[in-house]
């Protein structure tokens with residue numbers, strides 16, 4: 495198998511962490527690619543031009559981090575990253591939705607702040623800013639109440655990759671302020687070997 499990734503991509507990091515956690519990492523070749531470039535070696539493989547992109551041994555192409563997690567779960571015998579039988583009372587699925595929403599929100603917000611100031615839309619930026627803060631406030635309560643705990647799973651990986659992207663790549667958001675439980679949660683998962691092995695280089 496071959497994984498196309500970018501070192502700073504939180505979506506690709508979800509898959510990279512999942513491969514390590516499930517013991518599949520050794521059988522996957524990694525190819526780092528440029529994004530937002532017509533010269534990128536990714537484009538002939540995936541016209542969408544996004545990472546992660548995983549090519550299976552028979553040539554099948556898988557894209558979208560959460561879909562790839564579904565495939566990974568069919569390839570290992572450990573506890574499922576994303577149980578699909580309700581055996582956890584759908585807790586992982588429920589937590590994953592909010593973590594994925596946070597990640598989408600952070601990335602959307604970050605993209606809106608990149609153009610020169612006179613080309614930005616303050617109204618849309620305000621909406622995205624409010625969204626991520628609302629979600630982070632709920633997550634602060636959730637982790638303080640024992641949410642996102644237990645063995646590694648899709649929700650924990652996704653939340654870890656979302657929070658782990660903020661300080662290196664989205665410096666303007668001080669997500670830790672007034673959120674001690676979420677900060678401690680982020681520090682704990684960042685210290686684990688799979689997260690240490692995939693740290694995004696700072697911008």
Ligand SMILES: N[C@@H](CCC(=O)N[C@@H](CS)C(=O)NCC(=O)O)C(=O)O
Nearest residue numbers: 503504505529543544545546558559
């Ligand atoms: N929904 C996708 C999002 C993937 C995504 O947006 N990846 C970014 C890197 S963080 C990318 O490849 N951007 C390049 C582009 O949009 O052209 C997933 O979960 O895999």
